[in-house]
Amino acid sequence: MKKKAAIPEHDYLRTHKRFPSVWCPGCGIGTVLGAIIRAVQALNLSKDEVALLSGIGCTGRMPVYVDFNTMHTTHGRALAFATGLKLARPDMEIIVVMGDGDALAIGGNHFIHAARRNVELTAIVVNNRIYGMTGGQVSPTTPTGERGLTAPFGQIEQAFDIARMAEAAGASFVARSTTYHAMELDRLIARGIEKRGFSVIEVLTQCPVSYGELNQAGDAVEMLKWFRDNTTPVGDRAAPGKIPRGVLVDRELPGYVETYQKLIASARKRARA
Amino acid sequence: MKKKAAIPEHDYLRTHKRFPSVWCPGCGIGTVLGAIIRAVQALNLSKDEVALLSGIGCTGRMPVYVDFNTMHTTHGRALAFATGLKLARPDMEIIVVMGDGDALAIGGNHFIHAARRNVELTAIVVNNRIYGMTGGQVSPTTPTGERGLTAPFGQIEQAFDIARMAEAAGASFVARSTTYHAMELDRLIARGIEKRGFSVIEVLTQCPVSYGELNQAGDAVEMLKWFRDNTTPVGDRAAPGKIPRGVLVDRELPGYVETYQKLIASARKRARA
Amino acid sequence: MSDPLVPRHGQPKARLMQGNVAIAEGALAAGLGFFAAYPITPANEIATVLSRALPRRGGVFIQMEDEIASLSAVIGASFGRLKAATATSGPGFSLMQESIGYAAAVEIPCVIIDVQRAGPSTGMPGAPAQGDVMQARWGTHGDHPIIVLSPSYVREAYELTIHAFNLSEEYRTPVILLTDEVLGRMSERVELPLPQVQVQQRHHPEVPPEWYFPFDNEAGDVPPLISFGHGYRYHVTGLYHDKAGFPTGRKDEIDDWQDRLFRKIDNNVERIARIEMEEMDDAEAAIVAYGSTARGARHAMKEARQQGKAVGLVRLVTLWPFHYAAMASIGRSVRRLIVAEMNRGQMLGEVERAVKGEAQVVGVNRTDGEMISPSQLLEALE
Amino acid sequence: MSDPLVPRHGQPKARLMQGNVAIAEGALAAGLGFFAAYPITPANEIATVLSRALPRRGGVFIQMEDEIASLSAVIGASFGRLKAATATSGPGFSLMQESIGYAAAVEIPCVIIDVQRAGPSTGMPGAPAQGDVMQARWGTHGDHPIIVLSPSYVREAYELTIHAFNLSEEYRTPVILLTDEVLGRMSERVELPLPQVQVQQRHHPEVPPEWYFPFDNEAGDVPPLISFGHGYRYHVTGLYHDKAGFPTGRKDEIDDWQDRLFRKIDNNVERIARIEMEEMDDAEAAIVAYGSTARGARHAMKEARQQGKAVGLVRLVTLWPFHYAAMASIGRSVRRLIVAEMNRGQMLGEVERAVKGEAQVVGVNRTDGEMISPSQLLEALE
Amino acid sequence: MAVHRGNGRARKARSALLDEEPDKVVLYHDWCKRCGICVAFCPRKALTTDEAGYPQLSASSQCNSCGLCEVLCPDFAVTVPARRRPARSRAKTKKQT
Amino acid sequence: MAVHRGNGRARKARSALLDEEPDKVVLYHDWCKRCGICVAFCPRKALTTDEAGYPQLSASSQCNSCGLCEVLCPDFAVTVPARRRPARSRAKTKKQT
Amino acid sequence: MKNKRWEVRLVGQGGQGLGLAGTVLAEAAIEDGNNAVINHFFGAQKRGGPSQADVIISTDEIDYPKVLQPDVLVIFSEEAFEECHQHLPEHGLVVVDTSHVRRALGGFPLVTAVPLSKLSEEATGSSLSANIVALGLVAERTKMVSRRALSQALRKLSPAGGLHANQTALKRGMEIAESLRTGGGGSGFGV
Amino acid sequence: MKNKRWEVRLVGQGGQGLGLAGTVLAEAAIEDGNNAVINHFFGAQKRGGPSQADVIISTDEIDYPKVLQPDVLVIFSEEAFEECHQHLPEHGLVVVDTSHVRRALGGFPLVTAVPLSKLSEEATGSSLSANIVALGLVAERTKMVSRRALSQALRKLSPAGGLHANQTALKRGMEIAESLRTGGGGSGFGV
Ligand SMILES: Cc1ncc(C[n+]2csc(CCOP(=O)(O)OP(=O)(O)O)c2C)c(N)n1
Ligand SMILES: Cc1ncc(C[n+]2csc(CCOP(=O)(O)OP(=O)(O)O)c2C)c(N)n1
Ligand code: SF4
Ligand code: SF4
Ligand code: SF4
Ligand code: SF4
Ligand code: SF4
Ligand code: SF4
Ligand SMILES: [Mg+2]
């Protein structure tokens, strides 16, 4: 796999023995990985200065494939690990990729607290609206009425609006896109990385197997078409029922690590005085 | 303590050996308890049909004093215990009282998920903006800049807006008041109990010891004056900088238990068919 | 939903059943009314079955936001009078530890199913292990008693699930059903349901509310428990508490409570701890095993017997409380004990402790996600 | 913040110091750069001191949203090259169990301080206990090795905290400092800081990135560890992994890794396990104790000696790994071992296991939130 | 003034002796923690603090039984027997669950 | 058509033989999982599915190197060498932390 | 059936219905009044990854629930063949689906080469019943389950609308077994 | 000082400065080159609840860190007296602050009754230094710490602006001790 020029993404992949990936045919997680790589490239970041952390799930398997500093943590806690790492290494760009269950079920608390502290991390939620890895149980983002292994009669709970939660909790930057909009996705991720403070990018992603099969949503192609047809750029008033894509929140709030460094500086000054 | 007529709240108290309470002089938690009792009285609920659950903290000590079905659970998890109890006993009114740390630090995830499911519980957050029981560490609601045992140079994190979080997560009813406004508080709690779905009542409460002393906020009387002077009814445009009090969210959303009961009915019908 | 569900039984029929399904069916047979869990391999099938079956019976299935919430909800539901359970595997079991201690301290009946997978940490989610045996005993902080059962066969998974619910009511205690990936995911022939199911209902108080103390020693070591909302208003706390359930710092009250808490299990080890022995009368060596490992052990024992070797089998059905006295006498009756476990030697320590050097105690262990094979055991028996 | 902080030492001076403060000071002396915790009695003073001291030294103190997040952040920071620690008590320690297993599995140095309080569950937050001893060994799912130290004196709390950091780097493992409410909250005379502090820095690889495997057996049982961002890009996972850190299902790779994981501790029990013996030469009975209980034991031993009784003291400074061989030979040298613990008999089981009936082993226990008094021990020595 | 304590019976505070309508406000010294809230916020300045720090109804004629002292007291140590209870004793509108 | 597999080297798919500009799109059969996404969404209908289910560039002249197939492929199994990379290779604006 | 423990292993890829085939076999054994155990394994990849169904049938109790040494091994895919061709059992029946395993089997004298998928396609119009063809073949060759029990289990477990095709496939498999027996066993059937 | 272990217990209510008094005593012992341990306990209630400071001073190592049988017990409040009057130590010095403990002490012949708070108020204008009055009394009576060490510790630990009052209180306490010694010990000082 040394044909480097051909596909620049390959430069970033751990091609040796790791491919093809464990993901099912048509699974969109790999598409998100591609977008992350392109964002990193676009920002001219070196592989050494990037860390990619994940929790547990199909999404959690992502870091293994890419040649950054990578860590597959525990289920739901990736943002807490990342907070520690970022405080130790403020110079590194830390991207945290999580499934919807990982980020918002078991990990919901770390999600809102990372947002509240506005830690300078880029959190990417691969929202396939299901627990892929464990076979298709409903997640906190499964739309009401949809089926899952644990909702044979249809989900009776409301779904979280990830973006609203992130905003209410205090994130600096919140965006949404889909795997169909892969070309816009890498730009949003790049903006998230660039943003001071906590950035959240929700990516609607097809899980043709665990979600698709239980919900007769068709194969990967059908699911991508659904993303294409049911989302629209933010502010598009012509399509009121559709899911908005793009930057939903972008505001200036002090980042945690930056503030902490100021605290260190002033505490030291005071200690000397 | 049998002079029942004199103070009807006493009827509801476990007067025997339990008083005076463990709370510090001037601590506002008892005032919240009084408001809860008045709300229960106003709704003519019997003691048997009310359960009062709490997590751990000074606030967590509340249930011991009142003659309902009472449970002092673990730190942060009271809403999860309450969800199980409510599903087993839909006929009971379940009130869950939590400190700000209990509800929003360690318990933040259960809080947003109870709101998302819109479980028919009444959650009262006694927000003294500090960890009272453990001596005054900062909590997720400690205002930026304020001091705590663990923020000797002042809190550098943003505070959660409890009401916004509850709303973003899906609660049916959200209100805010203070211990100074004890007469309005009982009415808000009563409305919360009456509401189908998840109700949140945030009560700004004085902790003259752990919070007050670390922040030179004065004694209980001073802190109550602050609540009086720095809050205003919702919608009061004349006082823009002040904290709004009153009902912040009141909307019709299906309650979890109600929906579950419908699910049972239809699953049974289907099973018979 | 507030009444306990009636137990389920019926005409037995030979069928192929998966171990996890047998646990779900056993729970329904015992009258399960509430199940809260968080998905995890290899326990998922239990939730899948119950999410469909429970609402049909008027019971409640809820997928919670994590394992901590799951067990917390289970405890809440049990105070609401439903028979309640959760199921998980290692990582989730670790997260439940605080709540397990709470359940033990407030003496609330409930059943926790741990379908063990290879660990530590994420380990190998699809591979079996028996690495949570000591954790099941000691995983939560502070001393507490616990009952842990471990089935070896699918039919036994069904029966022990019922038994777990019964013990939890009889002794007012959380009971852990510790099974493993092999048994959880294999299917085998069973004849089920049982035509008759013995179900232990909760001991309710016979006294009026004024005389009721939910943690009282007077009424015996297992005080009756009435659930919330029945006119017996009381307090529940994880703090050290007096007989009424109120927090206490009085040494005498603390001792009364703690002594009873342990006494109710320790004094009944004989009744609770099931050990099955086979071919032990003349055995010179015995294999000690439990869970799915005991199946390989039985296979090996039979083969050894065919080869004319005096080998017996000691199968631990109850892991905790551990029956030290019984194991000591087993130790005195043989020359050698082979303790076979899919871990690095957990029960081995207890056997050694019980046997006090009277027999040679040897561990046969593996933790690479594979079962211990009969030939591995035969080798150890050489 | 990214460089490890320099260890702190200075002119010793007699002063009154609280046990928890000594732990915080010891951590700073060892070069602590990151501390994340969630408040809990009776560990709070550690955080209070560090929240002020760390930023002054350029280090990081962060109060996380819970204990799970605290230990997770600690692990993250340690991968970022800072010496990192957290502190808690029973309920928080229970919640940390999943992350402890992760730390052990990925072999990341860190220190976890558990100031034990009376349990189970919420128990008695302001009262001491030693109920988490077995939990410290077995609290997480799956087999894993661990090092656990237990100080008895305030000065020792300081020194063992430094030692805990050193061991964690030397063996690439989480180390638990298991102390208790008595020692945590009492103050006593110490002469600190130490004029000289021995600090173990992380073993960094000497090979170029292409040849670096963070979980390799070749480089010895403790492979060097380079932190993130230094050009050695590798993968970390709690799944069973190969020498490069990638998930594996290959039995040989799993065995290589697991065997090494245990070997690095098991082969060094002699070096890691500190046992202090006093008056044991001619002792007919000995008290085995650790933590603050060992102070009462020493008091009792001295009093017994004054009464002319041949009593010795065995103080366990390291609780895990347990030195079975040493305890066995102690067992052979005396007639009677009194194991004194503020729990219902946890180390008692290990002593029994080691001693194999060669000496009489008796537990002296209490769990009502009071220390075991010298007179209680003298009585047991009758 | 002696500290009231111990036997758990509600007593009239000494203030009762000072004024003509002492029962308008009943103070339970056993439970009172002398925080001063009732005194500070009585809209009619009917309460004052005695030398031991306990509240006393020193101007009962001023008191209009508004009940504020009762609801603000965190320790259930004040009662205003004539306080108007909220009208809302209508039958419970139970959640339809 | 034979299944390509095994040796980990990128190969031109058979499609390369079908057309005049085969290198416009490079397909890595080793990694391809035959999900059909690239074929379905090629805006120019330049890709089709071969009998084994793999994509092939059957109308290379149609292809305008838009790169959509590359970015949509979840398995890094398609490359469009001439794809215009985003202009944005400006120096990294690093977070000031 | 004599007192015997049969071990059957079916290996291939996800989607080839090996779980179903194994379950049918196990159910048939139960129908016959025998004991049966089935284990079905997947890899980490949910779709398109390896799949393996192990069935144990015995007149006696089945204690050890894993295959010790398969009496019957059916290989449905090239990937699976690559995986296990180095340790094929030396006794017993090894069937390779030559519709998928394209490599020359000359070096494997003990292998019974049968184009299962092709036969399925010919018989039922779809290669999806290759699993059932194999079942017929194995059952008929080994007699580990009775015909009656097998067809009963097939009826019970076939998906709605799929029964007929499965029955045809089963019959075809039995015929093949017959022809192997008469025509002489061993390698090289219809490749 | 001879080889001796002194145990001192101060009991009263939160806010009476018992922790400070105990710490001053312990620091003084360290100043003298001896060992010292201090334990300070509160009840569950943070303010207005019981407070207790236990100090152990020894020329030897201090192993058991809790008070076994106090040599000195000072009782600062009525609540504390109620709590412990039934098991007052029979040997050693028991001081009761009669400014707070109003009950008649006739039944307690071994008690030294001293109006500590009143003395403090008289000497310093505030009752807040009763703790230090007690310290002076105890130190002078027992000689467990030297005067020099005590005043040094007091200087080190007194809050800003509080040193002078504390010094005055200490002196007053010592005088009282003196007068007790000369005037004959036992109960009934200036009540
Ligand atoms: C503590 C814990 N609980 C449960 C699990 C099991 N588990 C693994 S992945 C997962 C959820 C996967 O869903 P999601 O986070 O949405 O990721 P996806 O697989 O859909 O990408 C769960 C519950 C676990 N590994 N750890
Ligand atoms: C798992 C766990 N972690 C920590 C604690 C310690 N703890 C007790 S109360 C408390 C927080 C109290 O703050 P809050 O919830 O705001 O209640 P308050 O005391 O202010 O009413 C903490 C951290 C605990 N009991 N359990
Ligand atoms: S189960 Fe779903 S999320 Fe997981 S790899 Fe398959 S398609 Fe992707
Ligand atoms: S510490 Fe604060 S919250 Fe706790 S009882 Fe005292 S005043 Fe109330
Ligand atoms: S408000 Fe209550 S506790 Fe406070 S002074 Fe008044 S009566 Fe006493
Ligand atoms: S009832 Fe109102 S007016 Fe009367 S004393 Fe109380 S607060 Fe004052
Ligand atoms: S580059 Fe564009 S036009 Fe060319 S094959 Fe790919 S998708 Fe089609
Ligand atoms: S999108 Fe990728 S994996 Fe899917 S068919 Fe095209 S090349 Fe193959
Ligand atoms: Mg998902």
Ligand SMILES: [Mg+2]
């Ligand atoms: Mg609080």
